[in-house]
Amino acid sequence: MTFDPDGPALAAAGPYGLPDTLDDASAIIVPVPFEATVSFGTGTMHGPAAIALASHQVDLLDADMGHVYRCGIAMEDAPAWLVALNDDTRIAATRVIEAHTAGVVPDRADLAAVDAAGDRVNAHVHERVADLLARGKLPVVVGGDHSVPLGAIVACARHLGDKPLGILHLDAHLDLRDAYEGFRWSHASIMKNVLDAVPTARLVQFGIRDFSRGELDLVRDNPGRITTYFDSQLRDARLRGRFLEASQAIVAALPDDVYLSFDIDGLDPVLCPSTGTPVPGGLSFDELVSVLVLLSQSGKRVVGLDLVEVAPPGEADDDDARADCWDANVGARLLYKMIGCAQRTRGVVFDEPLPRPPGL
Numbered sequence: 193m194t195f196d197p198d199g200p201a202l203a204a205a206g207p208y209g210l211p212d213t214l215d216d217a218s219a220i221i222v223p224v225p226f227e228a229t230v231s232f233g234t235g236t237m238h239g240p241a242a243i244a245l246a247s248h249q250v251d252l253l254d255a256d257m258g259h260v261y262r263c264g265i266a267m268e269d270a271p272a273w274l275v276a277l278n279d280d281t282r283i284a285a286t287r288v289i290e291a292h293t294a295g296v297v298p299d300r301a302d303l304a305a306v307d308a309a310g311d312r313v314n315a316h317v318h319e320r321v322a323d324l325l326a327r328g329k330l331p332v333v334v335g336g337d338h339s340v341p342l343g344a345i346v347a348c349a350r351h352l353g354d355k356p357l358g359i360l361h362l363d364a365h366l367d368l369r370d371a372y373e374g375f376r377w378s379h380a381s382i383m384k385n386v387l388d389a390v391p392t393a394r395l396v397q398f399g400i401r402d403f404s405r406g407e408l409d410l411v412r413d414n415p416g417r418i419t420t421y422f423d424s425q426l427r428d429a430r431l432r433g434r435f436l437e438a439s440q441a442i443v444a445a446l447p448d449d450v451y452l453s454f455d456i457d458g459l460d461p462v463l464c465p466s467t468g469t470p471v472p473g474g475l476s477f478d479e480l481v482s483v484l485v486l487l488s489q490s491g492k493r494v495v496g497l498d499l500v501e502v503a504p505p506g507e508a509d510d511d512d513a514r515a516d517c518w519d520a521n522v523g524a525r526l527l528y529k530m531i532g533c534a535q536r537t538r539g540v541v542f543d544e545p546l547p548r549p550p551g552l
C-alpha cells in the first residue's frame with residue numbers, strides 16, 4: 193500500500209504512522225523504558241510506547257517545522273532485558289526509598305544493585321547513540337526517567353571531540369543533586385553526572401522552579417558552565433511582554449553544538465498531569481515552541497535529543513488507554529517539533545508556507 197501522509201495511520205506502522213525503516217530513516221528513536229530511581233510517581237517506563245501510539249494521531253504537516261516526516265523517523269525495539277531489569281531494580285530501589293523514609297540505613301546490596309543497573313543502562317544507551325552518530329543519524333532517546341540520557345549525552349560529546357557541547361535542559365528541577373537518595377545514577381542527579389562526565393559540557397537550563405540550596409550553590413559557583421533561567425524570572429519576562437527576548441537569550445547562551453534534554457515536567461503541569469514530579473508553573477506549549485523555532489533559525493546544530501518523564505496515568509494499563517492519554521498526546525507532538533527543530537539545524541528543511549491573513 194502506498195503511504196499517504198494525509199491518511200489515517202496503519203496500526204502496524206511505525207511512529208507517526210510512517211513506513212520508514214531503521215536503515216532509511218534519518219532520525220532514530222531509542223526507547224529506554226527504565227524508571228528505577230523515580231522518587232514519587234511512576235509510569236515513565238510506559239512513556240516510549242505511549243508516545244509511539246499517540247503519535248499516530250499527529251498530523252504530519254507541522255505549522256512551525258514543516259513536513260518533518262520527510263526526513264524519515266523510525267523507532268528501535270526496546271530490548272527485553274531492559275524491561276526486566278527495570279522491574280527487578282525498581283523493587284530494590286523501593287526498599288531503599290522506604291528505608292530513607294523510615295529514617296533507617298538502606299541495605300547496601302540494594303543500593304549496589306540499583307547503581308549496577310544504572311551502569312548497564314548507561315552503557316546500552318551510549319552504545320546505541322554512538323552507533324547512530326557514526327552512521328550520520330539523529331539519535332532521539334525517549335524515557336523513562338531522567339536518568340536515562342546520560343549515555344547519550346556522553347556519546348554526543350565524544351563524537352564532537354574537543355568542541356563544547358551545549359545541553360539545553362528543560363525541567364522543573366535543577367537535577368544537580370549528588371547521588372540523590374543514595375543512587376549514583378538518580379534522575380535527580382542527571383545534570384550533575386553530565387557535568388562530571390563531560391568536561392566540555394555547558395549547561396543552559398530553563399523552566400526551573402524546584403531545587404535545593406546545595407543545587408543553587410552549584411549554579412552560583414559555576415557561572416561559566418551553568419546558565420539557569422529560573423521559572424520566576426521567565427514569569428516576570430512573560431508578564432512584562434518580554435518572553436520572546438528571554439527565548440532569544442536562552443538560545444544565545446548555547447554554543448554551536450547542542451543537545452536537547454527535555455523533561456516534560458518543565459511544562460505547565462496541565463500539559464503533563466501524570467508525570468512523576470509535577471510542579472505548578474512552568475512553560476506553556478507555545479513558549480517552549482518559541483525557543484525551538486528560534487533555535488532552528490540560530491545557525492547552531494542539534495546533535496541529539498531526549499524527551500523523558502512522559503507518564504500515562506495509572507489507569508492506562510492497556511495500549512488503547514495509553515494511546516488516548518493526554519500526557520502521551522502532548523509528548524508525541526512535542527517530540528515531533530523537537531525532531532523538526534533538530535533536522536532544520538542540520539540543513540534538512542521541508543517548508544510549507546502558510547497563507548497569511550490580513551493584519552498579521
